[in-house]
Amino acid sequence: MPWxxxxxxxxxxxxxxxxxxVEFDERLTVVYGPPGAGKTSLARAVxxxxxxxxxELPSRLFRREDLINDDCEEARVVLTLSDGRDEITVARTLDxxxxxxLIVTSGGNEFRDELAEHYLASKLKCGLxxxxxxxxxxxxxxxxxxxxxxxxxxxLLDSLLGLSDVEEFQRAxxxxxxxxxxxxLREEERELGGPSLLExxxxxxxxxxxLVRQRDELQRDLERLEARKRVxxxxxxxxxxxxxxxxELRERAALLRExxxxxxxxxxxxxxxxxxxxxxxxxxxxxxxELSELLAECFMxxxxxxxxxxxxxxxSLEAFVSExxxxxxxxxxxxxxxxxxxxxxxKGKLAYLQSHAKRIEDELARVEHEIEKRSRxxxxxERLIGTYGDPAAVSRRIAQLEVELKSLRLNEDRQRCAHxxxxxxxxxxxxxxxxxxxxxxxxxxxxxxxxxxxxLEGVRLRLERLExxxxxxxxxxxxxxxxxxxxxxxxxxERERERLEGELDEVYGEAEELxxxxxxxxxxxxxxxxxxxxxxxxxxxxxxxVKRLKYSELRAQLEEVEGRMSKxxxxxxxxxxLEGQLKExxxxxxxxxxxxxxxxxxxxxxxxxISDLEAKASQLRSIREKEERLKDLIEALGSIRKALAAAHxxxxxxxxGALSDEASxxxxxxxxxxxxxxxxxxxxxxxxxxxxxxxxxxxxxxxGGLLPALSRLSDGQRAILALSIILAARRLKPRRFxxxxxxxxxxxxxxxxxxxxxxxxxxxxxxxxxxxxxxxxLVAEALAGAARVVNLAQLLSQA
Amino acid sequence: xxxxxxxxxxELLRMLSEALRDQPRALELAKVLLEAYRVGGPRGVRKExxxxxxxxxxxxxxxxxx
Numbered sequence: 001m002p003w004x005x006x007x008x009x010x011x012x013x014x015x016x017x018x019x020x021x022v023e024f025d026e027r028l029t030v031v032y033g034p035p036g037a038g039k040t041s042l043a044r045a046v047x048x049x050x051x052x053x054x055x056e057l058p059s060r061l062f063r064r065e066d067l068i069n070d071d072c073e074e075a076r077v078v079l080t081l082s083d084g085r086d087e088i089t090v091a092r093t094l095d096x097x098x099x100x101x102l103i104v105t106s107g108g109n110e111f112r113d114e115l116a117e118h119y120l121a122s123k124l125k126c127g128l129x130x131x132x133x134x135x136x137x138x139x140x141x142x143x144x145x146x147x148x149x150x151x152x153x154x155x156l157l158d159s160l161l162g163l164s165d166v167e168e169f170q171r172a173x174x175x176x177x178x179x180x181x182x183x184x185l186r187e188e189e190r191e192l193g194g195p196s197l198l199e200x201x202x203x204x205x206x207x208x209x210x211l212v213r214q215r216d217e218l219q220r221d222l223e224r225l226e227a228r229k230r231v232x233x234x235x236x237x238x239x240x241x242x243x244x245x246x247x248e249l250r251e252r253a254a255l256l257r258e259x260x261x262x263x264x265x266x267x268x269x270x271x272x273x274x275x276x277x278x279x280x281x282x283x284x285x286x287x288x289x290e291l292s293e294l295l296a297e298c299f300m301x302x303x304x305x306x307x308x309x310x311x312x313x314x315x316s317l318e319a320f321v322s323e324x325x326x327x328x329x330x331x332x333x334x335x336x337x338x339x340x341x342x343x344x345x346x347k348g349k350l351a352y353l354q355s356h357a358k359r360i361e362d363e364l365a366r367v368e369h370e371i372e373k374r375s376r377x378x379x380x381x382e383r384l385i386g387t388y389g390d391p392a393a394v395s396r397r398i399a400q401l402e403v404e405l406k407s408l409r410l411n412e413d414r415q416r417c418a419h420x421x422x423x424x425x426x427x428x429x430x431x432x433x434x435x436x437x438x439x440x441x442x443x444x445x446x447x448x449x450x451x452x453x454x455x456l457e458g459v460r461l462r463l464e465r466l467e468x469x470x471x472x473x474x475x476x477x478x479x480x481x482x483x484x485x486x487x488x489x490x491x492x493x494e495r496e497r498e499r500l501e502g503e504l505d506e507v508y509g510e511a512e513e514l515x516x517x518x519x520x521x522x523x524x525x526x527x528x529x530x531x532x533x534x535x536x537x538x539x540x541x542x543x544x545x546v547k548r549l550k551y552s553e554l555r556a557q558l559e560e561v562e563g564r565m566s567k568x569x570x571x572x573x574x575x576x577x578l579e580g581q582l583k584e585x586x587x588x589x590x591x592x593x594x595x596x597x598x599x600x601x602x603x604x605x606x607x608x609x610i611s612d613l614e615a616k617a618s619q620l621r622s623i624r625e626k627e628e629r630l631k632d633l634i635e636a637l638g639s640i641r642k643a644l645a646a647a648h649x650x651x652x653x654x655x656x657g658a659l660s661d662e663a664s665x666x667x668x669x670x671x672x673x674x675x676x677x678x679x680x681x682x683x684x685x686x687x688x689x690x691x692x693x694x695x696x697x698x699x700x701x702x703x704g705g706l707l708p709a710l711s712r713l714s715d716g717q718r719a720i721l722a723l724s725i726i727l728a729a730r731r732l733k734p735r736r737f738x739x740x741x742x743x744x745x746x747x748x749x750x751x752x753x754x755x756x757x758x759x760x761x762x763x764x765x766x767x768x769x770x771x772x773x774x775x776x777x778l779v780a781e782a783l784a785g786a787a788r789v790v791n792l793a794q795l796l797s798q799a
Numbered sequence: 800x801x802x803x804x805x806x807x808x809x810e811l812l813r814m815l816s817e818a819l820r821d822q823p824r825a826l827e828l829a830k831v832l833l834e835a836y837r838v839g840g841p842r843g844v845r846k847e848x849x850x851x852x853x854x855x856x857x858x859x860x861x862x863x864x865x
Contacts, residue, residue, distance in 0.1 A: 162807050169836045172844035181852045622858070629855045636825035637848070640832065643818035643825075647811055733807075 002738040003123070004769040005029075005046065006087065007080040012072030013048065014041035020795050025788035027765035030758065031773045032780040033792030039773035042792070043136050043743045049079035049090045050120065051128040052100060065096060090120060126737055133159055138743035142722035146710060150694050157681070157695050160729035161655045166648045173641050175634040182630045185623050192616045192623070201613040204606055211603040218596040225589045232585060236578045246570040249561050256558040260551065268547035277314040280545050284312040284320050287538050291327050294531060298335035303327070318550075321543045328535055336528055343521040346514050353511040357504060364500040367493050374490040381483040388476045391484070398477060401470040408463045415456040655732065656681045656695065662728030663721075664700075670720045670756050677702045679709070679724060697721070716749040723757065727764055738768035744775060755782045762786055808837060 004026055011019035015038030022031070022042065033039055044054040048067060056062040068075040074095040081088045089105040104116040111119045126135075133141070133156070145156050158164040193200065263269070288307060295304035307327060312320045388394045429437065429444045436443055664678040678700035698706040699713065699721070709721055723745055730740065746757060758779045761770050765787070774780065780789045812833060819826035828851075835847040 165836075166807065166811060168841050169833070169844065172836060172841035173832060174845070174848070177845070177848050177852050181856055185856075626855050626858075630852065632824070633828075633851060633855065636822070636828045639819060639822050639825040640815070640829040643815050643829070644811075646818055647814035650814060651807065651810065 002768075003081045003083050003088070004739060005079065005771065006082040007078075008042070008045060008049070009076075009078040010042070010045045011076050012069045013045050013075040013077055014038065014067060014069060016041060016045070016796075017069045017071045018796075022790055022795070023788065024769070024771060026769060028762050028769075028783065028787035029771045029790060030780050030783050030787050031771065031790045031792055032775065032777060033773075033796075034775060037792040037796065039775075039792060040138065040743050043138070043741050043771075043773065045077045046079060046741065047128060047131065047136060048075075048094075049077040049092050050124060050131065052092060052102065052117070053128060055128065055132040064094065064098065067094060068096060088120075088123065090116075124737065131737075135737060135739050136741040136743070137726065137745060139719060139745050139747055142719055142726065142745055145722045145725060146697065146718055154695055157659075157725075157729075158652075160726065160733070161652070161659060162733040163648065163652055163655065166644065166651065170641060170644045170648065173637050173644065175637045178630050178634045178637065182627060182634070185627050185630065189620060189623050189627070192620050194620070197613060197616055197620060201610065201617055204610050204613065208603065208606045208610060211599055211606060215596060215599045215603060218592055218599060222589065222592050222596065225585060225592065229582065229585050229589060232578060232582045236575065236582060239575050239578060242568060242570050243572065243575060246565060246568055249565045249568070253558055253561045253565070256554050256561065260554050260558065263547050263551045263554065266547060268544075268551040271544050271548040271551075277317070277549060280317055280542060280549065281312055281314060283538070283542050283545070284317055284324075287324055287535055287542065288312055288320070290531070290535055290538075291324055291331075294331055294335075294528070294535075295327065298331055298338075298528075300331075300334070303330075317542075317546050321539060321546060324535070324539050328532055328539065331528075332532055336525060336532070339521055339525045339528065343518060343525060346518045346521060350511055350514045350518060353507050353514065357507040357511065360500050360504045360507060364497060364504065367497045367500060370493045371490065371497060374487055374493065377483050377486050378490070381480065381487060384476050384480050384483070388473060388480075391477065391480050394473055394477045394480065398470060398473050401466055401473060405463065405466045405470060408459050408466060412456060412459045412463060415459065419456070658732055659725065659728050662731050663724045666724035666727045666760060667699075667721060669760050670724060670753065671717065675701055676713070676717070679721060680706050681725065697725075716746065716753065719746040719749060720753065720757070727760065730764065730768070739771070740764070740768055741771040741773075743773050745772075747775065751776055751778045754779045758783050808833070 005024040007021065007023050009019060009021045010016040015036065020038075022029075031039055031042060044056075044067075047054045053064070054067065057064060074093055076091070076093045078089065078091045081090070086107055091103045091105075092100065093102075094100045102113055102116045102120075104111045104119050106119070106123075124131075145153065145160075148156060155164065158167060288310070292304045292308040295301075295307060307323075310320075310323075388397070425437075426444055426446070430446070434444050660678075660680045660682070663681060667679045668677060676699040680696075680698040680700065682696045682698060697709040699709045700706050701712075710718065713721060723742075740761075742761070746754065749757075754774065754776045755778060758772060758774075759782070761772055762783065764770055772779075780791070783789060812830070815829045815833070816826060819829060832844050832847055835843040837843075839846065
């Protein structure tokens with residue numbers, strides 16, 4: 001079963017402030033109410049639910065926000081559709097900020113917004129315009145069918161009859177796409193070059209053949225020239241080989257002459273030529289052996305081995321002389337120098353030993369001098385000991401003498417005191433006038449006349465003698481002490497002398513050995529020099545002999561070379577001639593090669609161009625094939641359009657007739673008491689600029705002929721006519737969406753006619769769902785038993 | 800047709816078959832395009848024509864024929 005309306009919930013939408021729910025009958029639902037009750041709002045609510053807009057919305061005077069009730073913030077419509085098995089619930093909300101939400105629920109799935117719009121469109125397969133034209137009609141739409149300009153009227157009728165689909169199909173059969181593609185292909189063909197491409201291809205193929213022939217010819221020429229060049233080159237090579245031989249011989253002769261000149265300058269020509277190579281080799285062998293021995297003696301073992309193992313031959317004589325000189329020089333340089341070095345070293349050591357011995361001898365002389373000096377002191381010491389005894393006895397004698405001297409001095413002092421006292425007594429007596437001593441009775445004389453006591457003199461003499469003796473002994477004691485100190489080093493000096501003498505003996509012994517070594521070294525050096533001088537003399541002799549023999553040989557070689565040169569007989573001018581010919585030939589070959597290269601490049605270029613053109617030609621063929629196919633397609637489309645136009649005309653004619661019959665029946669049913677019995681919708685033969693045939697609406701008066709409908713019918717009859725045509729068209733053309741909402745379609749007819757219309761709709765509702773809104777309570781009451789009747793005013797009051 | 804399953808389809812097909820009986824290729828094409836219109840409307844027809852043109856341009860026809 002097709003989709004039908006089941007339930008509609010509206011709130012905040014146009015006339016519906018509060019929520020109102022309407023249940024629809026599967027066949028006929030009559031919604032009645034006074035003007036402004038919301039009948040049209042109900043019809044528009046269905047449009048809003050299904051399409052998110054209403055037919056008025058494109059108008060400048062009507063905004064989407066105007067769909068929202070003035071007392072509400074948002075409009076909400078929930079519409080439930082059913083096909084008898086499944087249900088689809090469409091819930092659409094619009095708020096004052098213009099935000100719209102859509103939720104579609106179907107089979108337990110919920111889709112929102114954009115996805116929901118897609119889902120809904122896929123189910124409806126119908127746009128708002130089609131819906132408004134075919135499924136939801138008011139008196140304006142009915143009148144539009146009658147009073148629209150002819151073109152619009154034709155369009156509306158075509159739409160009602162389904163012919164607009166044929167037109168639409170016809171329009172869709174446009175070959176524009178094919179022509180664009182064809183034009184693009186032609187442009188591509190033009191870009192490829194079109195016919196001139198094939199001409200160019202043919203021309204290039206011809207040119208390519210010419211180039212191939214030219215190349216073959218050039219290659220043959222080149223081969224011929226190359227063969228000639230090879231012959232010339234061979235001749236020239238032979239000539240050059242002879243020239244080369246002559247040049248080599250000249251160089252050889254020059255070299256020989258130079259060598260001879262050198263040997264002559266060295267006096268080789270004046271040397272006696274009495275030896276042969278064998279003797280010289282033997283001589284060289286002798287020198288080699290002697291040198292080997294010398295090397296071995298000089299501790300140059302490795303070189304000695306090398307030299308002894310190197311056999312001298314005739315060819316290596318000169319090299320041997322050089323080598324022998326080098327070896328002799330090396331021996332002199334290394335061995336003699338070494339021996340001289342050793343000799344110098346020994347001499348140095350000897351000189352050192354001599355200077356060392358001198359130092360020891362000087363030291364020994366000093367030590368002996370010290371010993372001799374102390375020997376003399378020792379004699380004096382012993383003499384003093386013999387005179388005064390040992391130092392202890394001398395000390396004791398000094399002590400004794402000092403005691404004696406002290407005693408004598410005391411005695412002398414006493415006697416001198418007594419003499420002084422005597423003189424003082426005499427003076428005192430004389431002073432007192434005493435003539436005699438009261439003690440001894442002797443005459444008192446003068447004090448100077450007093451005699452000195454004899455003992456005092458003896459004491460004095462003794463004292464002097466003792467003092468002299470003491471002085472002497474003391475002097476001896478000091479001397480003994482000094483000598484004792486001096487003699488104390490004597491023993492050390494004697495030991496030093498003994499050590500120095502031993503050391504001196506050692507030095508002398510060592511010097512003697514060195515002297516012996518030095519003698520040996522000098523003897524060895526002398527022997528070596530003699531042998532080297534002998535070898536050197538031998539080498540000079542050998543070298544002179546070699547030079548002489550070499551000189552003889554070089555002369556013989558020079559004579560042979562000169563003989564060969566004169567025998568070859570080389571002409572240099574012939575080479576120049578041949579070279580000139582060869583050069584010309586090479587230039588010719590080079591020119592031909594350049595030409596060949598040029599031809600090959602051209603051939604390659606032409607070949608590449610041919611390949612390109614062939615590829616393009618292939619493309620061109622493909623494009624032309626495609627063009628043919630497209631032309632076929634365009635032609636087929638043209639044929640289809642032509643056939644379709646004819647079919648369209650025939651269909652229109654047939655459908656217009658059928659529509660006339662159906663509309664006549666409907667008109668008669670809706671207007672039983674009217675004076676017109678039939679309606680005719682005729683297709684006129686004229687075709688307007690839009691390619692559409694015009695329709696003519698006619699009515700037949702009872703018992704009369706057809707007349708133009710609009711000029712004969714009243715306003716109410718016109719509305720009935722329009723409704724009759726619409727109902728007739730719906731009989732002829734079933735719709736996928738089997739719904740017809742009639743929003744008070746004929747408000748300006750009497751109540752009986754309205755009831756008649758309602759009954760006709762009841763008959764129609766057997767095929768599709770019909771929703772009729774009306775202001776007529778009579779209609780609602782007349783259909784109360786056969787249809788669902790909704791009292792909108794009551795519903796609003798209950799909301 | 801289009802948004803509706805019209806009886807016109809059969810009638811139209813009959814008329815086209817009669818008109819194009821001498822042009823089997825055009826008739827075949829008409830059937831295909833009519834079916835395309837029936838299923839997808841004008842967009843379906845344009846899409847089918849575009850597809851045909853593309854097949855020609857891309858050489859799909861040759862491939863199919865091969």
